[in-house]
Amino acid sequence: MRLILDFFYNIPALVKYLVYALFILIFLIYSFLNLSPVFGASPNQESNRTIESSENFANGRFKNIESDYDNSSSFSNSPENGSTIMSFLSPPEGKNPLTAIPTIKFQGDSLTDGKFVWLGHSTLLMNTAGLIVMTDPVFNRASPLPIFGKPFTYENPTSIDDLPKINVVTISHDHYDHLDSAAIKDLAEIVDHFFVPLGVKAHLVKWGVDANKISELDWHDRENYKNVEFTLTPAQHFSGRAPGKGNSTLWGSWIISSEQVKVYFSGDGGYSETFKALGEQYGPFDIAFIENGAYNAQWSKVHMFPNETVQASIDLKANILFPIHWSKFDLSIHPWDEPIIRTTKEAAKKNVNLASPLIGEVFDLSYLPKNLWWEALRK
Numbered sequence: 001m002r003l004i005l006d007f008f009y010n011i012p013a014l015v016k017y018l019v020y021a022l023f024i025l026i027f028l029i030y031s032f033l034n035l036s037p038v039f040g041a042s043p044n045q046e047s048n049r050t051i052e053s054s055e056n057f058a059n060g061r062f063k064n065i066e067s068d069y070d071n072s073s074s075f076s077n078s079p080e081n082g083s084t085i086m087s088f089l090s091p092p093e094g095k096n097p098l099t100a101i102p103t104i105k106f107q108g109d110s111l112t113d114g115k116f117v118w119l120g121h122s123t124l125l126m127n128t129a130g131l132i133v134m135t136d137p138v139f140n141r142a143s144p145l146p147i148f149g150k151p152f153t154y155e156n157p158t159s160i161d162d163l164p165k166i167n168v169v170t171i172s173h174d175h176y177d178h179l180d181s182a183a184i185k186d187l188a189e190i191v192d193h194f195f196v197p198l199g200v201k202a203h204l205v206k207w208g209v210d211a212n213k214i215s216e217l218d219w220h221d222r223e224n225y226k227n228v229e230f231t232l233t234p235a236q237h238f239s240g241r242a243p244g245k246g247n248s249t250l251w252g253s254w255i256i257s258s259e260q261v262k263v264y265f266s267g268d269g270g271y272s273e274t275f276k277a278l279g280e281q282y283g284p285f286d287i288a289f290i291e292n293g294a295y296n297a298q299w300s301k302v303h304m305f306p307n308e309t310v311q312a313s314i315d316l317k318a319n320i321l322f323p324i325h326w327s328k329f330d331l332s333i334h335p336w337d338e339p340i341i342r343t344t345k346e347a348a349k350k351n352v353n354l355a356s357p358l359i360g361e362v363f364d365l366s367y368l369p370k371n372l373w374w375e376a377l378r379k
Contacts, residue, residue, distance in 0.1 A: 038144045038181045039242040040174065040203030043249075047216060051198050054218050054250070061247040062198075064236045066272055095335050097152055097377055101327060104360035105156035108164030114260060116287075117362045119158050120151075121328035122178055122267070124289060129227045129258040131167040135265050135289070137187060142177035142329045144241070149176060151328050152336070158360055160186045168225060171196045172267025173239045173251035174203060177329055181207050195223070195230045199249030203241070219252055231255040233278055235269030237302050255282055261365070264288040264316055268325065270301040271308035275315035283317035286365055287355070293326030293339040303332075306342035310350050320368060321347060322355045327374070337374045344372070 043051060056062050106117055116126045122136040139160055143149025160183065169191050172178050179200070188208040193215065196204065201216045215223050215230075222231040232252045240246040255278075256263040264278070264285045290312055295303045304312065313321035326339040340356065347354040357369035 036144065037206060039245075040181070041206035042245075043199050043202045047199065047201055050216065050218075051250075054198060056219055056250065057198075062239065062250045063247070064238075064272075065234055065274060066236060095333075096330050097336055099377060100153040100155045101377070102358060102373055103154045103156045103158075104358050106158040106162055106360040106362070108162060110362045111164055115362050115364045118322070118324065118357060118359055120154070120359045121326070122172070122265075122289075122291070122324050124265070124324070125163070125166075126256070126261075126263065128256070128261050128263075131226055131228050131258075132164055133168045133170065133228070133256060134163075134166050134191075135170050135254070136172055136178040136267070137169060137183045138177060138180040138328075139183045139186075140180050142180075142331070144176060149329060152330075154359065156360060166190065167192045168228070168230070169194045170230065170254050170256070170265070171200055171204075172235070172253065172265070173197060173237060174200050174241050174249050175239065175268070176241065177331065178267065179203065179241075184209065193225055195225075195232070195254070197232055197250035197252045199239075203249075217252075218250065227258060229255075229257045231257070231282070233282070234274050235267050236272045236274060237267070237269040253278075255285075261286045264290075264318060266290040266312070266324075268294075268303065270299075271304045271312060275312040279316040285316055285318040287320040287322055288313050288316050288318035289322045289324045291325035292323035292343050293334075294331035295334065295339070296332045299332070306339055307346050309339075309343055310346040310352050313352055314350065320353050320355055320365065327359065337377070340374055 051057055106119065111117055111125055111127050111132060113127050113130065116124065118124050121138055123138055124135045126133050141149040166187065169187060184204055184207045193213050194204055194209060195215050195217060198216055198218050201214045204214055205211050217223065217232040219232055219234045222229055233255055235251055235253045237251045238247055239249045239251045251267060253267045253269065254265040256265065262285050266289060268291050290309050291304060292306060292309045295305045309323060310321065323340060323343045327336060344354060355368040356371055357363050358371055358373050361369055363369050
């Protein structure tokens with residue numbers, strides 16, 4: 001011990017300051033990772049018993065149906081890794097929109113029965129059987145750090161204050177671009193009920209939601225809430241909000257069904273045979289909201305390419321395809337509008353009925369907006 005102290009006392013002052021700074025930095029990072037509420041919380045004993053009894057849970061982690069697929073392999077060493085990092089640090093011209101994205105200011109009272117509205121990325125509202133349902137409400141950055149995940153600028157952004165009374169919120173998984181802790185805190189007291197995958201309940205309770213207002217479901221579990229049925233269905237993806245917590249919560253897609261309409265919401269996920277299975281078991285669907293963005297060759301197992309998005313809608317037996325998960329965040333190496341351009345072409349080729357309203361534009365299934373609004377931003 002004496003030798004260590006003598007060595008330390010003989011270190012030049014500058015080096016000492018650097019060592020002090022390093023220790024302080026490590027302490028701050030450790031404190032942030034362990035104390036910041038943005039990372040959520042771990043399930044309690046009751047939830048853990050349900051989690052451990054799930055067929056989708058093994059060796060302390062949730063798994064995908066295709067058991068030979070390892071989530072970590074999607075992010076292994078790849079020539080695209082360097083491109084991805086540089087793409088975020090220094091986006092090439094045209095990767096992100098150069099001007100504000102045209103949007104309509106959503107008026108809550110316009111969402112009457114049978115209508116839908118897309119607020120960007122994976123946030124949707126629908127009114128069915130007298131219930132207003134919202135999916136994956138994200139109104140802030142898609143990152144726990146203030147220097148990452150900034151949303152694109154919208155001409156007429158919609159805030160939580162603009163929303164009508166929300167009866168139900170569904171969450172697909174706990175990634176930051178789908179589960180916004182600040183938004184949940186704002187919605188905690190004003191939403192009647194939340195439907196989430198296994199393990200996600202603890203996050204919401206941490207952020208102020210009454211535990212009695214949360215239903216936690218496994219794949220193929222269903223629950224009827226005021227004449228609307230909510231079913232959590234499989235997706236090929238992964239989860240995690242903090243280091244060391246990967247796949248400790250479940251992910252999934254949602255089927256929302258009433259006497260008037262049957263809706264499929266994909267959440268996130270790569271293309272797999274699951275879509276055909278869901279189409280056979282639960283289809284057909286009046287409309288399918290399917291992810292269409294953040295793809296990359298190294299992420300092909302967890303995010304779909306545009307041609308796969310279109311094929312998934314066919315597999316699901318969906319009458320209408322509505323591409324989501326684009327036009328709000330820079331999450332991959334492709335240009336911001338490439339997903340919708342490629343999907344529009346592929347849908348036309350496969351004779352798939354595609355809806356493309358402006359963000360904030362209210363519509364129903366009897367009139368589908370087919371507005372190619374993104375083209376104006378390329379001129």
